[in-house]
Amino acid sequence: MAFLIQVLDARVADDFRMDLFDIDKHFSQLVPLKALRDALLRNAIAAVAAKQLGRVKGDKPFSGRQCQRPSTMETLDDVAEVDWFYKAANYYDKAIAFSRIYLEALSGTLSRPSSPNMITTTSVTNSDDLLVAVSIFSLYESLDSREMGWLRHLAGLKTLLTAISVKQQGLGVTLPSYSAAHNACFWNFARADHQAAYINRQKTHLDPDDLDMWRSCGLQVQDNGALYTDLIDIKSEQSQCRQTVQLVAHTLIYLALRVVNYLAQNSEQEWDSWNTLNCQLELWYGNLPMTFRPCAQIRHRHQSGAAETQLTEVFYSMETCAASIQLYHFARILLLVNKPRERTGVSRLKAYREVSSEALKHAREIIGIALGRPTPAVRVEMLLPLYIAGGCLEADDERKTLVEIMRAIEKDTGCSTSVTVNSLESEWGWIEEPKGVD
Incomplete structure (x- = not known):
């Protein structure tokens, strides 16, 4: 139990971009409390925490200098000797087994209710816990790759969300809004849904x-x-x-x-x-x-000593606002580069130059927020916007800055960025790393 407490305190919430758009912070603040009495959630959280520790090699970063020594709960003994990935897989297997039990019980409740009142507090709680667990499973898979595993869990989560919603409506359950857990899972799903759809060039589940x-x-x-x-x-x-x-x-x-x-x-x-x-x-x-306006902006100074730079460092007081503004510029770039052809006499070359110039402005805004070094949750969430921004850059110093940002994100959070960096460098025609990139 002592080990589990340490793992649960491994600051898995730092990677909880799942809470990025939830003012109640359901996943990072409420779910750990539920996990104290729920084996499904407890094992799911432990699996993510252990895998995260494996990716950062057991390190638990502290912000700035710490005058007070870390508490015993924050200190992990014999970090180098622990096979975190083995522990993660073990907890994950246990969580999957518990989820099957929950799913079987919930399927019976949803498919064979004896009356409209069959949806009791217990069944709603079980459905909420299962929704949360499947959401965490998706996060677990995404720590390895943004390609396949997490997408399967997204599809399963969509099916579960739909089944619960349809059954409640069919039984005449009048809810002005769903439970806090349901809403948290829904918006976390929506957050991941647009990313998955873009990566796979398909329509969203929602x-x-x-x-x-x-x-x-x-x-x-x-x-x-x-x-x-x-x-x-x-x-x-x-x-x-x-x-x-x-x-x-x-x-x-x-x-x-x-x-x-x-x-x-x-x-x-x-x-x-x-x-x-x-x-x-x-x-x-x-x-x-006004809360979505930056509270400070300063000109960025590149390590290479470049005299001129168009990049700024942008700071927001709320992480939700920082992530939202990055997502806005990401969406604007996607629309710009997929603008239908002009049906007027405007030359295609002129239209391309105008789109390219506008896209570059949005790309620099995305990078500016990244240079402001927001919270880990925002930094992990920004990987796709940064990739799209990278495709708009032409100056080598700005490209180098982007590479530095993405590599730092991997070192600090354990979220893999090497594939994305390699893809950008290939797109830029960088066969070998330019000098000055660490």
Whole structure:
């Protein structure tokens, strides 16, 4: 038990980008408490924590100098002798076994209820725990690769979310909103869904056109495409600040899914669809509350001593805002590079130059937030935006800076970036690493 407590304290929450858009921090603050009495969650969390420790070789980073010595719970003995990946796999296997038991029990409750009142507190709790566990399984797989394993868990999570939602609706269970766990899992799923869809060049699991589903999870999108019930209320933050931040962030995730689905269309891209998405993104950005503005910006000084640089270091007071703004610039780049051909007399070369210039501006904004060194959760979440930004860069000093950022993310968080870096260097034509890159 003592070892398990140490593993649970291994700051797995640092990689909990799962909570990045959740003001209640359900995964990092509430789930560990549930895990004290739930074997499924306890083993799932331990699996992720152990794998994370394996990737960072047992190191637990501390921010800045620490005057007080670490507590005994924070100190892991004989780190070098521990096979963290073996322990991770062991906990993972146990968690999978418990999940099968939960799934069998839940399947019986959902498929053969004796009455509409059959969905009891216990069954709802079990379904919530299973949703959380499958979400953690996806995180476990994604620590190794952004390719296959985590995508299977995403598909399973979508099936589970749908089954629970449909059954509740069919039994006449009137819920103004789902449970906190359900909403946390839904938005974590949406966060990962647009990434998976983009990587695999396919449509998202979640349907952006199912407005009732999005509204049931807190979104305010209207039938006519309007994003909020009251724009003035959003921009002036008359409502509670943290709730507004979450709503604005969730709205952008919804738009990101719409953009990715636009790219996945097989038919010729239509101007109407592109213009609608472009206008919605402009509307979102133009009505941001003050909390989404950076609290500080300074010019970045590259280690190579380059006299001039177009990069700045950007700092945000809230990690949700930093991640949201990066996602916004990511979506804008995707739209720009997939803009339908002009049907006017504008030359293709001129159109390319205009798109290239705009995309570069968005790319520098993404890198600027990364240079501000936000929390680990934001740094792990920014890998896909950084990759897209890298494709827009032309100056070697900016490319070197991007490589340094991505390699530092891997060293600090254990999240693999080598494949992404190699892909960018190949795209740039860098057969060998340029001098000056550590």
